[in-house]
Amino acid sequence: MEQKLFYELLLILLITFTQSGQTQDAVLTVEPKWSTIYIGESLTFHCVMTEGRTDEWKYTLKENDWTLYSDANQPDFTLNPPNNEGSGVYQCCGRRKDSDYTKCSNTVSIHVSDRPRSRLTAGTTTVSVGDEVTLICSVEKSDGWKYEWFRRTSTISKYRINDGENGEIRVSQGGIYSCRGFRGEPVFYSDTSDEVNIYIIFSNKVIVKPSWSQIFIGEKFTLTCEVQGGEGVLLEYQWRTPQSQTSWRNYKDWTFTAFISGEYSCSSRPLNDLYYSTNWSEALRLSVLGKPKAQLIKRGETLICSVNPSSSGWSYYFYRGERINEMTEINTEFNSNAEFSVSQGGVYRCSGRRGSSYYTDLSDPIIIDAGKAKLTAGRTTVKVEDEVTLICSVDQSDGWKYEWFRRISTIPKYRINDGKNGEIRVSQGGIYSCRGFRGEPAFYSDTSDEVNIYITFSNKVIVTQKPSWSQMFRGETITLTCEVQGGEGFLWEYEWRTSQSQRFWRYDKYRTITASISGEYSCRSRLMNDLYSSTNWSEALRLSFSDRPRARLTAGTKIVAVGDRVTLICSVDQSDGWKYEWFRRTSTIPEYRINDEENGEIRVSPGGIYSCRGFRGEPAFYSDKSNEVNINLTQPVLRVSRWWLSPGSSVTLSCEVEHESAGWSFYWYKAVPDLSHKSASYSYELLPASSNGTADNSYIIHGQTHTAGYVCRAGRGEPHVYTLYSQPHFVWSGDLHPSASLSVSPDRVQHFTSDSVSLTCEETLLSGESAAFCFLTCCHSVLTGEQ
Secondary structure (H helix, E strand, O other): OHHHHHHHHHHHHHHHHHOOOOOOOEEEEEEOOOOEEEOOOOEEEEEEEOOOOHHHEEEEEEEOOEEEEEEEOOOEEEEOOOOHHHOEEEEEEEEEOOOOOEEEEEEEEEEEEOOOEOEEEEOOOEEOOOOOEEEEEEOOOOOOOEEEEEEEOOOOOOEEOOOOOOOEEEEOOOEEEEEEEEEOOOOEEOEOOOOEEEOEEEOOOEEEEOOOOEEEOOOEEEEEEEEOOOOOOOEEEEEEOOOOEOOOEOOOEEEEEOOOOEEEEEEEEEOOOOOEEEOOOOOEEEEEEOOOEEEEEEEOOEEEEEEEOOOOOOEEEEEEOOOHHHOEEOOOOOOOOOEEEOOEOEEEEEEEEEOOOEEOEOOOOEEEOOOEEEEEEOOOEEOOOOOEEEEEEEOOOOOOEEEEEEEEOOEEEEEOOOOOOOEEEEOOOEEEEEEEEEOOOOEEOEOOOOEEEOEEEOOOEEEEEEOOOOOEEOOOEEEEEEEEOOOOOOOEEEEEEOOOOEOOOEOOOEEEEEOOOOEEEEEEEEEOOOOOEEEOOOOOEEEOEEOOOEOEEEEOOOEEOOOOOEEEEEEOOOOOOOEEEEEEEOOOOOOEEOOOOOOOEEEEOOOEEEEEEEEEOOOOEEOEOOOOEEEEEOOOEEEEOOOEEOOOEEEEEEEEOOOOOOOOEEEEEEEEEOOOOOOOOEEEEEOOOOOOOEOOOEEEEEEEOOOEEEEEEEEEOOOOEEOOOOOOEEEEEOOOOOOEEEEEEOOOOOOOOOOOOEEEEEEOOOOHHHHHHHHHHHHHHHHHOOO
């Protein structure tokens, strides 16, 4: 305030000094009316004549008698001092346009300074949570300022924090602050202030909970940092320990495992704000002791557990069992009571627990003497539906009732009935135990030793085979059945034993195998899912397996006439139950299945190469395929008495049938070559007196004058069944009028196989086709020596 009054008095003296002397008719004013102008700010001078109109004058502006503007038509002048040389005394003059009349104004003194820097100051930075810190921005020795405020942190760039223009603000966040002033139009800015690091320390008191001063090594412990009066504010927390200082975290609870005694304290700050924090709390002194051990004492039938050294916050657990690894917890509920009433004998221990999982060492054992139950079993070999007797007793005492328990390897022990008798009957095997109890409240004996009850059913078990063939072969499928005689109405599962292995239990009494190795097969049964009962093993079924058999094919005869049928028989030796498949092929047709019948005997009429195989069972098992049997159709052989004839000579034909028997008729034909085919082909013409056949197998041709070919065939039965035609044979005759002549070179009577012979056939008639064919056939016969 005193500084501002000083500047006002100084301005009055300056104006009085500059306007001293005679009164002026012209007036010079300046806007803005600040006492100090800064480089870069804009000034406007206004020159007012006290007479006439404004446009009747010419205007001049001077600085320290130096003319800046002259003869201007307007009375306003705007200046932007570029540097400190803008400081000085300013005066304006006016000259009337219609004469030389001139008058000057008062003088105005202007002081120009360098651009100023704003200054930022802060009030106290120790406040309560929710309070604010006062920040003040100012530009010294000048007025008319408004202000802009800025904030940044080490992780956030500088930003303008509000749109207000006050020189004083209040902030609730720490950070790095700065400000700058501005005034005038256009706006002139001061330099930005130095940055001020505002770190707010909350005055709220911080405390650490819980107040336990004594903890044990290895114990998990939770400390809580509480900021009094900090409710509703999102805070993060930091802890200081004897060894280190933790990083900031979002939760006020800190759980750690105690190892070293020392002082623990904490501080807090708003979430993610690096420029706030509370003061450190008062330190909590924690003494870390060695792991404690529980102590167990007995008063009558009551056991009392405590922790040494004595400390608070413990719950207690009691255990029963002779060995530590066999102990059972006998009060399973959370128990803050250190006393426990004993209800049965045994070896007892206790432990204390504090927190969620910290336990003391076990106490030394205390032995409570009580009788031990004894379990005995009657005969365990019974029939299905019968039961085994179990007896429980406590020696040398009376008044007992009993509890019974059963377990198996896959099911934990459970109480099997609500009765209290010392004798029970059971139909299931298993691992049984019992204990006695008496009195009110109940006092229990020690549980008996476990007795493994394995029930053997006396029912006979048999194995049956399907199919039941006496001879089995490797690769066949066999189904074995396990039957429990008298076991109808019960759900069984089955186990099989072979010479090679023993299979797992299964629910299916049928076992399907593929025959491979001979051996003995037996089975046994047990009630479904009962691991502690079974029948005895059945008597073994001996299975013998042979190598895959080969089918055998036999035929009544292998040569038949056209139309005749032959019987084929397929069999597999020394075994039964077979059905059969039949196959046929020829030299030109691939093998195919000839029928869908499955008989072992069939009749066939055409020739061919036949085979068969047997099959049986489901799925089908096949024997190896049989030998092939070639069934030939009968073909007679034609023979001639002479090959070469003189014209008019006779020739005798004979027709021979293999395995000749009575009843045959013989038919005689002339073979006429069919030259329209590339290969030798013939048509057949019956010879005279041959249409009904001859009983004799010979036929005489008289007076043959031409070369001719002949065939024959035989037939018998009613209707007639014929053989095939014989192969044609030609009888060569010198014609009276030959159509061709044959010459041999060299022309000699005898030739040897190693000689080369040249044959020439010369055509003498027009019947060239027949002659050419005859020539080729003739040559073949002569060269090969065939008859």
